[in-house]
Structures are given as structure tokens and as C-alpha cells.
Amino acid sequence: MEGARPEPAPEPVPGPSADAEAARPADPAPLGVTRTPTGVADIDAWLDRLADADHLAASGHLEVYEDVHRGLRDALTALDRRPGPPAPAPPAAP
Template sequence: MTDDVSASVPDVPAEPAGAAPLGLVRTPTGHAGVDARLERLADADHLPADEHAAVYEDVHGGLREALTALDAPPVPGPYENRS
């Protein structure tokens, strides 16, 4: 009695497939700083999943800075505040 077990086992790749980009389209916002941070998200496409958090934290920090800058008072020009 010789059963050929290998004939019933599906082909399994020796190594898992690499990271595949999601192919998400990023629509430009018109704000250069924000657009640069959003483009940085593409870096995660080429990294293993356990390294995604560092990219997301960097992008999140940059977006927070951009939002905080919107609340900052304008810097007076050289000819303002004249008495």
C-alpha cells in the first residue's frame, strides 16, 4: 500500500510573498508640507508590517505640526508695529 501524499498537497511557496503596495491614490491637498507627509505614507508599501508604525508616527507628527502652525499668530513684518 503506497499512497502518494504529495499529489494531494497544494503547492506552497517556500517563502511568503513580499509586501505588496496597496495602490492607494493620494489626492494633493495644495499644501506642500501636508502633501510631502502624505507621500511619505508610500514608504510603508515597501516595508514589513512591523515597521509601518514608525512611518505612521512620523507622518502623524508632521501633520500635527502643520495643524499647529495654522493656529500660530502671524509674525509681524519689519514695518508693522510702528508707533
């Protein structure tokens, strides 16, 4: 058709800017801290739980740390509840 105007090209949809990409936090990287097992299964399990924080953003670390702290505190408290060896007998009177 003569005299018909061409349709305007659609405007491009803006994508993420370079500034927005730079401001995005990087994925957390494991710290790679090695740990020597204690030999106490319950304690080692709580310490292994700390590795869960490696896969979380910093905002999720608190929950893991509080959970581990609670578990270790409970393990220490349980030690106080166990009966220990009997007290030594007092020395015999002369």
C-alpha cells in the same frame, strides 16, 4: 585494492522544507491607493511619506505612521500660532 571498502557517500544537506517556504511571508505589495494633492506642499510631502510603508514589512509601518502623524499634527499646531485677521470692530454705539 582488493578488500578495500568504498567511502560512504556524503549525506545530503537538508534545504528549506516546503513548509518553511510556505510560512515565509510574501514581499509586501503596494496598496495602490490614489491620493489627491491638497495643494499645500508640506502636507502633500507628509502624505507622500505614507508610500514608504508600501516597501516595508508590517513591523516597519508604525514608524512611518508615527512620523506622518507627528508632521501633520505639527502643521496643524502651526496654524494656531499664526496671527489671523484682525477681529472686527465692535458696532458703534448709537
